Amino acid sequence: MKILHIIFSFSTGGTETMLVDIMNEQSITNKVDLLIVNNVVNEALLRTINKEVNINFLNRKPENRNPIPIFQFNYKVFKINPTVIHFHNHNAINLLKYKTKAVTCLTIHDVNVSVINLFKYKKLFSISNAVLDDILRRSGISSILVYNGIRCEQIPTNSNLLDFDKFKIIQISRLDHEKKGQHVLMEAISILVNHKGLNNLQLDLIGEGSSLSYLENLAKELNIEKYVNFLGMKTRKFIYKNLKDYQLLVQPSFFEGFGLTVVEGMAAKIPVLVSDIDGPMEIIDNGRYGFYFKSGDVKECSEKIHDIIDGYNTKEIKRKISEAHGYVKENFNIKKTAQNYIDNYES
Structure with missing residues (x-):
């Protein structure tokens, strides 16, 4: 399985930390890529990613309206040709401009996330029942519960x-x-x-x-x-x-x-x-x-x-x-x- 994780910025929040652990674990048995859209990157956290994970940088300035990064984004995704595209920002799927056979997924990492783009994904994951219930109540859309984890x-x-x-x-x-x-x-x-x-x-x-x-x-x-x-x-x-x-x-x-x-x-x-x-x-x-x-x-x-x-x-x-x-x-x-x-x- 070829898994592509996509995130706007890679700073030091809980989402990024959790993503590192998930990718490192998934890369043991699968081909895993990471695509970081914006030029906001924490180098120390980046160094904790296993070498088996292929990291791609788009280096877009946040809020940049220039269409060129969008073309670059789609070219990178096309070249990687993943079977699964796993997004970690609800609106990131709007960058994807071509029809793909890949399974598009989104993990919802918090409550009160905008629901406007959720219907665009084939699968939705919630990190807790609290998030799952919040999404269902505000959008009527069901999601799959997958708890975050740690290395005890x-x-x-x-x-x-x-x-x-x-x-x-x-x-x-x-x-x-x-x-x-x-x-x-x-x-x-x-x-x-x-x-x-x-x-x-x-x-x-x-x-x-x-x-x-x-x-x-x-x-x-x-x-x-x-x-x-x-x-x-x-x-x-x-x-x-x-x-x-x-x-x-x-x-x-x-x-x-x-x-x-x-x-x-x-x-x-x-x-x-x-x-x-x-x-x-x-x-x-x-x-x-x-x-x-x-x-x-x-x-x-x-x-x-x-x-x-x-x-x-x-x-x-x-x-x-x-x-x-x-x-x-x-x-x-x-x-x-x-x-x-x-x-x-x-x-």
């Missing part, structure tokens, strides 16, 4: 819950507080530090984005500068190596199609706390494998963190951590993800 064996686990001096909290995502909700978590930390007297806290934020200045100023306003560290962009190797050294992972997003970092935290055997939105709640099975608070509720977020700290060595937390680790290994395995795509390409 690459993530060291926390073997001693009580081995820490500071209670270290980690949040990993693009710095976009209007979607990812970092300000909610920071305000919750402010309550714990300034009103509850918990001075042994540390919050590390991993990621880059347009909200950096806003969040840095917010830390000053909340008087929690010495408790909050902005670590910038880190490689997945760094994140996997260090996750086990944290006592809690928090994902305070306002909307999220899935939440891969939540899965990674569970794989590292650390507790996870998420906002009660569909994607992350699906991952923790509505509280069985993690903790949750009402989305946007700073007070409840702080209370849940406080409760987790107070009960850190209890049987409940130990049970959640152990069961969550097994649940991730069973349900969110990258080999299973890649094979699910292969099976559905052919069906």
Whole structure:
């Protein structure tokens, strides 16, 4: 099978990271190409792609209306002659100007994605039931559920819950507080530090984005500068190596199609706390494998963190951590993800 994955830009988001793992796994038994349309490429992430994957660059400037890149796009696709064209942006199929016998597929990576182009694809994949239900509700179009996956064996686990001096909290995502909700978590930390007297806290934020200045100023306003560290962009190797050294992972997003970092935290055997939105709640099975608070509720977020700290060595937390680790290994395995795509390409 000849599989061509197409994506507009190749930066450092969850979609691109997941795509690398899928391609690397698929390339073991299939011929795999990647076509990157725009000239937005993260070189470090690019280097994590297996050599078996053939990478094609169009180097178009984003939003470029010049027709020449469209001709180049179609020529590259024609020369590759794939049996499957797997898109990762809903409107990318509009670049395809000739009739192809290839199976055209789209993975929908988030909720609230525009539905206007979905009917143009032969097959649609959703990364969670949350995304699947969102698409069905807004368009009436059915899609196939294929969960994202990780390589659990690459993530060291926390073997001693009580081995820490500071209670270290980690949040990993693009710095976009209007979607990812970092300000909610920071305000919750402010309550714990300034009103509850918990001075042994540390919050590390991993990621880059347009909200950096806003969040840095917010830390000053909340008087929690010495408790909050902005670590910038880190490689997945760094994140996997260090996750086990944290006592809690928090994902305070306002909307999220899935939440891969939540899965990674569970794989590292650390507790996870998420906002009660569909994607992350699906991952923790509505509280069985993690903790949750009402989305946007700073007070409840702080209370849940406080409760987790107070009960850190209890049987409940130990049970959640152990069961969550097994649940991730069973349900969110990258080999299973890649094979699910292969099976559905052919069906």
